Amino acid sequence: MKTNEVLENIKARRSVRAYTDQQISYENLQTILEAATYAPNGMHYESWHFTAIQNTDKLTELNNRIKGAFVKSDDQRMQERGHNQSYCCYYHAPTLVIVSNESINGGLVWIVLVLLRICF
Numbered sequence: 001m002k003t004n005e006v007l008e009n010i011k012a013r014r015s016v017r018a019y020t021d022q023q024i025s026y027e028n029l030q031t032i033l034e035a036a037t038y039a040p041n042g043m044h045y046e047s048w049h050f051t052a053i054q055n056t057d058k059l060t061e062l063n064n065r066i067k068g069a070f071v072k073s074d075d076q077r078m079q080e081r082g083h084n085q086s087y088c089c090y091y092h093a094p095t096l097v098i099v100s101n102e103s104i105n106g107g108l109v110w111i112v113l114v115l116l117r118i119c120f
């Protein structure tokens with residue numbers, strides 16, 4: 001079977017749900033954000049926004065607000081998460097990148113939370 005470095009990276013990638021509090025470097029964060037801007041996108045609008053949060057107080061506030069919204073949900077699993085003291089939507093990652101987009105032609109605004117703890 002044919003193989004190359006890109007394929008090997010794809011196969012080795014795993015979702016991470018536990019993080020140390022070690023912060024990634026500014027250079028690595030810039031590299032990751034730059035790579036993200038090369039993603040394919042609808043009609044090549046590139047209308048995305050990348051918001052990197054590393055401030056602990058802001059991350060805690062965001063988690064509390066999200067949990068507050070979960071508590072009001074009709075979904076019982078979401079309510080449980082909202083009431084769970086230890087629940088953290090970003091798994092206590094020291095860096096959180098929020099990818100958001102503008103609402104175009106009545107399209108839905110989508111938000112993807114990307115948890116970062118990437119070693120180079």
Ligand SMILES: Cc1cc2nc3c(=O)[nH]c(=O)nc-3n(C[C@H](O)[C@H](O)[C@H](O)COP(=O)(O)O)c2cc1C
Nearest residue numbers: 010011012013014015016017018089091112113115
């Ligand atoms: C669209 C999408 C939504 C996902 N949602 C969750 C999620 O809510 N919680 C979670 O722990 N993992 C979530 N995942 C991660 C998948 O569970 C994970 O990719 C899958 O179990 C395979 O494991 P791997 O990424 O380590 O290979 C999501 C993945 C995708 C692509």
